[in-house]
Amino acid sequence: xxxxxxxxxxxxxxxxxxxxxxxxxxxxxxxxxxxxxxxxxxxxxxxxxxxxxxxxxxxxxxxxxxxxxxxxxxxxxxxxxxxxxxxxxxxxxxxxxxxxxxxxxxxxxxxxxxxxxx
Amino acid sequence: xxxxxxxxxxxxxxxxxxxxxxxxxxxxxxxxxxxxxxxxxxxxxxxxxxxxxxxxxxxxxxxxxxxxxxxxxxxxxxxxxxxxxxxxxxxxxxxxxxxxxxxxxxxxxxxxxxxxxxxxxxxxxxxxxxxxxxxxxxxxxxxxxxxxxxxxxxxxxxxxxxxxxxxxxxxxxxxxxxxxxxxxxxxxxxxxxxxxx
Amino acid sequence: xxxxxxxxxxxxxxxxxxxxxxxxxxxxxxxxxxxxxxxxxxxxxxxxxxxxxxxxxxxxxxxxxxxxxxxxxxxxxxxxxxxxxxxxxxxxxxxxxxxxxxxxxxxxxxxxxxxxxxxxxxxxxxxxxxxxxxxxxxxxxxxxxxxxxxxxxxxxxxxxxxxxxxxxxxxxxxxxxxxxxxxxxxxxxxxxxxxxxxxxxxxxxxxxxxxxxxxxxxxxxxxxxxxxxxxxxxxxxxxxxxxxxxxxxxxxxxxxxxxxxxxxxxxxxxxxxxxxxxxxxxxxxxxxxxxxxxxxxxxxxxxxxxxxxxxxxxxxxxxxxxxxxxxxxxxxxxxxxxxxxxxxxxxxxxxxxxxxxxxxxxxxxxxxxxxxxxxxxxxxxxxxxxxxxxxxxxxxxxxxxxxxxxxxxxxxxxxxxxxxxxxxxxxxxxxxxxxxxxxxxxxxxxxxxxxxxxxxxxxxxxxxxxxxxxxxxxxxxxxxxxxxxxxxxxxxxxxxxxxxxxxxxxxxxxxxxxxxxxxxxxxxxxxxxxxxxxxxxxxxxxxxxxxxxxxxxxxxxxxxxxxxxxxxxxxxxxxxxxxxxxxxxxxxxxxxxxxxxxxxxxxxxxxxxxxxxxx
Numbered sequence: 001x002x003x004x005x006x007x008x009x010x011x012x013x014x015x016x017x018x019x020x021x022x023x024x025x026x027x028x029x030x031x032x033x034x035x036x037x038x039x040x041x042x043x044x045x046x047x048x049x050x051x052x053x054x055x056x057x058x059x060x061x062x063x064x065x066x067x068x069x070x071x072x073x074x075x076x077x078x079x080x081x082x083x084x085x086x087x088x089x090x091x092x093x094x095x096x097x098x099x100x101x102x103x104x105x106x107x108x109x110x111x112x113x114x115x116x117x118x
Numbered sequence: 119x120x121x122x123x124x125x126x127x128x129x130x131x132x133x134x135x136x137x138x139x140x141x142x143x144x145x146x147x148x149x150x151x152x153x154x155x156x157x158x159x160x161x162x163x164x165x166x167x168x169x170x171x172x173x174x175x176x177x178x179x180x181x182x183x184x185x186x187x188x189x190x191x192x193x194x195x196x197x198x199x200x201x202x203x204x205x206x207x208x209x210x211x212x213x214x215x216x217x218x219x220x221x222x223x224x225x226x227x228x229x230x231x232x233x234x235x236x237x238x239x240x241x242x243x244x245x246x247x248x249x250x251x252x253x254x255x256x257x258x259x260x261x262x263x264x265x266x267x268x269x270x271x272x273x274x275x276x277x278x279x280x281x282x283x284x285x286x287x288x289x290x291x292x293x294x295x296x297x298x299x300x301x302x303x304x305x306x307x308x309x310x311x312x313x314x315x
Numbered sequence: 316x317x318x319x320x321x322x323x324x325x326x327x328x329x330x331x332x333x334x335x336x337x338x339x340x341x342x343x344x345x346x347x348x349x350x351x352x353x354x355x356x357x358x359x360x361x362x363x364x365x366x367x368x369x370x371x372x373x374x375x376x377x378x379x380x381x382x383x384x385x386x387x388x389x390x391x392x393x394x395x396x397x398x399x400x401x402x403x404x405x406x407x408x409x410x411x412x413x414x415x416x417x418x419x420x421x422x423x424x425x426x427x428x429x430x431x432x433x434x435x436x437x438x439x440x441x442x443x444x445x446x447x448x449x450x451x452x453x454x455x456x457x458x459x460x461x462x463x464x465x466x467x468x469x470x471x472x473x474x475x476x477x478x479x480x481x482x483x484x485x486x487x488x489x490x491x492x493x494x495x496x497x498x499x500x501x502x503x504x505x506x507x508x509x510x511x512x513x514x515x516x517x518x519x520x521x522x523x524x525x526x527x528x529x530x531x532x533x534x535x536x537x538x539x540x541x542x543x544x545x546x547x548x549x550x551x552x553x554x555x556x557x558x559x560x561x562x563x564x565x566x567x568x569x570x571x572x573x574x575x576x577x578x579x580x581x582x583x584x585x586x587x588x589x590x591x592x593x594x595x596x597x598x599x600x601x602x603x604x605x606x607x608x609x610x611x612x613x614x615x616x617x618x619x620x621x622x623x624x625x626x627x628x629x630x631x632x633x634x635x636x637x638x639x640x641x642x643x644x645x646x647x648x649x650x651x652x653x654x655x656x657x658x659x660x661x662x663x664x665x666x667x668x669x670x671x672x673x674x675x676x677x678x679x680x681x682x683x684x685x686x687x688x689x690x691x692x693x694x695x696x697x698x699x700x701x702x703x704x705x706x707x708x709x710x711x712x713x714x715x716x717x718x719x720x721x722x723x724x725x726x727x728x729x730x731x732x733x734x735x736x737x738x739x740x741x742x743x744x745x746x747x748x749x750x751x752x753x754x755x756x757x758x759x760x761x762x763x764x765x766x767x768x769x770x771x772x773x774x775x776x777x778x779x780x781x782x783x784x785x786x787x788x789x790x791x792x793x794x795x796x797x798x799x800x801x802x803x804x805x806x807x808x809x810x811x812x813x814x815x816x817x818x819x820x821x822x823x824x825x826x827x828x829x830x831x832x833x834x835x836x837x838x839x840x841x842x843x844x845x846x847x848x849x850x851x852x853x854x855x856x857x858x859x860x861x862x863x864x865x866x867x868x869x870x871x872x873x874x875x876x877x878x879x880x881x882x883x884x885x886x887x888x889x890x891x892x893x894x895x896x897x898x899x900x901x902x903x904x905x906x907x908x909x910x911x912x913x914x915x916x917x918x919x920x921x922x923x924x925x926x927x928x929x930x
Contacts, residue, residue, distance in 0.1 A: 020193040034314035047310040069132040079145040083152035090610045096674030119452035119897040135455045138531040153566035243581025246602035
């Protein structure tokens with residue numbers, strides 16, 4: 001690396017250390033928050049928000065995504081879309097179904113070992 | 119004819135080949151772990167008796183500690199690459215070695231956790247929560263092992279490339295780093311999802 | 316103007332073996348994309364033949380249910396044992412038992428899709444042709460390329476080995492639905508299904524390594540002047556195919572791991588609570604979802620069908636351009652369509668699951684996306700059709716296959732429409748209508764394109780032509796018999812014949828009871844079963860001239876008179892025959908688009924891409 005790039009790079013290193021500390025704080029925060037009861041949906045939301053922020057820090061700075069090239073952004077953009085599509089559409093299809101109109105009664109005899117369990 | 123852009127980036131894309139390759143591979147890994155996370159959601163939402171809190175037999179302090187270990191390994195990994203960019207091979211050896219050790223520590227803690235569960239009779243077949251727990255963390259652990267093998271190689275025999283082609287070696291460390299950070303990234307989601315929620 | 320020179324000395328960075336490499340490094344463990352492409356081709360063609368043999372045997376059972384297979388039947392009994400092959404009603408050895416039929420059915424599908432067609436269309440043709448067509452010396456990661464082939468080879472070995480283990484090969488369909496896949500053979504843990512999963516993991520690994528290579532190569536190693544919009548459509552098709560494989564396979568890998576855990580570690584990812592087998596409840600934790608397997612499987616398997624067809628589109632496009640001596644009509648439309656097709660293919664998968672009790676809203680969503688995805692498909696076919704207009708058509712053997720591809724794929728595509736609408740799919744799902752539909756797309760569709768590609772590129776690889784007369788025999792017989800096989804299946808499916816009936820539906824014919832309003836299966840279905848089987852065996856015989864031609868022409872085929880015998884514009888024809896290690900003696904420079912045929916004012920009816928002048 002050239003001498004003139006050095007100070008700029010040292011700034012990057014300061015950023016990395018800052019991100020490291022933020023990640024540790026985020027970890028402690030997410031644990032602390034989990035002990036407070038925000039309701040079922042609330043706790044999940046809080047945990048996911050903190051996780052997303054931490055992930056963004058790792059991806060953005062450690063993985064240099066803040067200054068990456070367009071083709072990488074494009075690939076990751078489509079990947080994110082397809083992942084969300086998989087998750088959302090699968091959950092939606094499990095939720096959207098006609099209701100059973102006839103009650104199901106189980107009249108099957110008791111358990112039998114099915115596999116050779118170790 | 120030579121294969122171009124193995125070290126110097128191509129002008130219009132601004133990337134060298136291995137960087138394109140590793141990001142493509144990581145995209146596929148996003149889909150892999152994404153599918154497992156989606157499965158987790160579906161199994162939990164569809165379950166009539168999921169496991170919560172103490173019933174999970176998961177130690178939050180141990181999980182938090184392990185999270186810290188991986189985060190530390192991430193900073194040491196990026197510092198290893200930065201040391202090479204700053205031409206400090208000695209520092210690289212130090213940081214890369216620390217990265218591998220952190221990975222080892224993570225696995226040891228995980229092994230301890232697994233042993234504890236088996237000891238308490240919690241097997242993958244016992245409950246679907248354990249099924250997805252062991253699968254997610256097991257697959258993640260396999261990725262940690264893979265990363266450690268690569269990082270160990272780059273610390274050891276692979277480091278000889280620094281003498282003949284330092285730029286190419288630096289790129290290799292960067293690419294290995296990208297994989298390692300991804301492994302950390304997956305854990306950043308695994309930890310709260312499995313341990314806290 | 317390309318001069319023929321010996322390969323130059325390689326610089327330090329190149330990972331290729333030295334010029335005097337031994338046999339193993341040159342032909343077996345080679346990292347040269349051309350050798351790897353040929354390895355894929357030969358292996359995949361063997362699997363294609365094997366997969367065809369499997370269904371040839373199944374077709375006997377469908378045509379003559381309850382009768383022992385002549386000649387081959389006793390051989391099967393000797394190899395596979397009496398659990399699979401029994402004596403028939405008159406004491407002859409060689410009756411295919413239901414388990415064996417199901418095994419053959421599941422493995423026919425698996426082998427054809429994952430071990431034959433995709434490795435041929437994508438890995439074989441792609442590996443050989445793509446680096447040449449973009450002007451690159453090799454793939455971006457040659458050693459990963461080699462690893463990808465050997466992972467595929469190992470996956471194939473595991474799949475083949477599964478026939479010989481206790482319990483036989485997997486028998487729960489190529490779709491491997493849970494819970495059947497887990498409970499089908501509980502007597503053995505390391506059963507055919509387990510081997511199937513392990514084989515799939517190896518194949519998926521191979522696929523992943525390959526797709527990373529293709530995409531990185533196309534992005535990074537295009538020769539100077541080879542802009543995106545100057546790429547041959549074949550390369551675009553491979554590019555999109557690689558993305559489909561890259562992003563759609565991992566969820567199946569995740570599902571495969573989970574099904575493996577269900578089979579080996581007693582988990583219940585896909586096993587619901589209260590699951591009972593043969594009237595007895597299983598001792599499992601339960602809580603799993605069979606639908607989860609289906610979602611994860613079809614998330615891959617739908618893009619997979621586009622993986623089956625896109626390379627075919629690419630091959631056909633190249634051959635049509637070359638044999639009409641005209642530029643392809645609608646290049647931009649083709650490119651945008653193939654990109655749109657790739658994108659949409661990720662959000663249509665549940666049209667394979669209309670009968671799982673989906674609600675109307677989600678079914679409508681998937682029906683809508685399915686209809687939308689037919690648009691780029693039609694655009695691509697239309698562009699190829701219009702490209703024929705005003706062309707000076709040369710009816711070479713590759714062109715015959717490419718021309719037949721168009722209406723055959725048209726039939727396949729159109730018959731898919733009733734399947735794509737959730738309402739009309741209700742009576743058609745899981746019937747022979749579906750089998751007819753997808754075989755039209757894959758057999759006189761993709762396989763014809765693959766044959767076309769073999770006849771087209773064989774001269775570049777070997778320096779000799781395949782025999783033209785026997786090529787035409789191969790073409791006409793294949794075309795006729797394929798139609799005789801798959802066209803009647805639509806009628807059978809509409810009559811209600813289920814796709815996995817071991818006895819060809821004989822039981823259901825017997826169940827007919829007009830007084831009670833039970834229709835059963837009409838008699839014509841059984842006549843058609845026999846005719847289809849006869850046509851299938853004749854189709855097999857029709858491949859014999861091709862196989863002989865393939866080997867004989869290697870040594871005695873008509874030699875090419877130039878490096879560019881077809882007068883093609885794309886870069887793979889601007890190399891020596893066969894192309895040397897490193898492909899091009901000097902870096903290529905591209906000056907024009909891929910299909911500059913019959914350019915006004917040019918001295919020939921084709922202008923290669925690397926020829927300077929007016930772009």
